[in-house]
Amino acid sequence: MARCAALALALTSGALALPSSCDVSSVGAGWAGVYFAFRQALAGRKVCIFEASERVGGRTYSHRLTAGAKTESFTLDVGAYRFSPDMHLPGDVILKVLGLKTACYEPGCPPADQDFPAPFHFNYSAPLRRIVDEEGMPAGYLTAIEGMLNIILAAGGQLVMGANLTDLQALPAGGARLVFGKQDVVTKQVMLNLPRAPFLALPSLRAAVPKRTVTMAECVKFDLPSAFFPPGKFSLGRSLTKAYAFYEDAWWHNSLNQTSGQCPENAFEPVNTSEGIPIGIHFNDGPVRCDAPLKGCRGFLEVYYSTVLEETSSRT
Structure with a gap:
């Protein structure tokens, strides 16, 4: 599969190559942000994706490298890396929409709910799978995100890398202004696929939402049900x-x-x-x-x- 040639839409002469307006914008090119943009692009809308870093994927991080005396290529998934077909997103995208080749993660293809140590209970039963290439080697979970991006870009969508959102301002007539430093983009609709800290750092958005919403976003609680994680038997760290x-x-x-x-x-x-x-x-x-x-x-x-x-x- 092509590796998203439009990733070159990054920085030019120190300034972002930003569109002036978009029908729909997705800020954050992780799974959720790209999938949202993918569905919107299939509906015929002009889609823009803005990613603050220099890679797509978010928590999905497929590291492609060469190693060994033969300098052979390998792919390591150091973030999210496997799925059960019971997970209809991403399972349906990988298997039915993109038609990617997959293989069982465990050689014996056991049910997914048997792949986690007791007493943890996994709510999916179809065997866990991972994306592989034609050779049968792990191709990287990022391959699915790249596949959706290729479809988005072929439909006229845009992907801008290095675009760090610094503010979001609601417009009186509807829609929003996305501010990237000294540049901005007007959009009719936007999805923020952002971590907590960047989300809370948007001054106009923070001032506009109810205080209760801000308090909820600031709340950090690690909820460890004792039925899944008995004290002294199974420790879940930070x-x-x-x-x-x-x-x-x-x-x-x-x-x-x-x-x-x-x-x-x-x-x-x-x-x-x-x-x-x-x-x-x-x-x-x-x-x-x-x-x-x-x-x-x-x-x-x-x-x-x-x-x-x-x-x-x-x-x-």
């Missing part, structure tokens, strides 16, 4: 960390014939090595290339994927 290691000799394939499973049994709760290094290995998560089944393999091993407790986060 951040999530994921790490991979590359091996020229993918020993878990070449020597152990270990192409699935975890170490420890629940890798989401890591154990320490004799050197005090926490590990939580998932043998089938990272991309691996082999010259033959279980022979001449090289690739990435997921060596850690867990929450970080508040009291230890500064040391991790």
